[in-house]
Amino acid sequence: MTHRNTARKTLLSVAAVAVTALLAGCGAVGMDPEAGKSPVPLPSPNGTRQAIAKENLVHLWPLTVDRGSIECRKDEQTVFVDESGKAYALNRKAEDAGVTKIDGIRRESEGGWQVGLGAMRSHALALCTTGKDKKKS
Known part of the structure; x- marks a missing residue:
């Protein structure tokens, strides 16, 4: 050689x-602890509020807590509410209204990056549309 x-x-x-x-x-x-898991469908919303849990988003779950609810509030403020009732902002509109930033309960990936809020925020924004539709009825 x-x-x-x-x-x-x-x-x-x-x-x-x-x-x-x-x-x-x-x-x-x-070893990915979420490997092979499929998401469980979200329960039906209750107006502009909907229960949400880690099993609904699996890999996309962005938080260190396992469950809570998402809400659409006035002027499309989207928030996550933990089981103790503490609200966290999912968007800038909620932050600007004084809702606590969500950074304190954000989950980090194995690479050290914060897991994105996009999937959860999208579900919360859909509640804004649901709420408007119900008000028109």
Whole structure:
């Protein structure tokens, strides 16, 4: 075997280890506790309020608490309310109205990034439309 072939094999081995480490940091390798789970459908909303839990969003669940409710309030303020009744802002409109920022209960991914609020916020915004439809009826 030539020096060039040995160097090439060493480089390929190092590259393989680097790619594996990179994928592990992204959560693509390793044990994911949510692997194989399917989301449970959300219960029917009660006007502009709806119960929501980790099992409804599975991988997309963005919080360190497992359940609560989402609400659409005046002027499309979207909030998450934990089981103790404490409200957290899901959007800027709620923050501007004085609702506590949600950062204190945001979940971090394995890579250290905060899990996005998009899925939960979308469900809460849909309640704003539901509430308007009921008021028109």
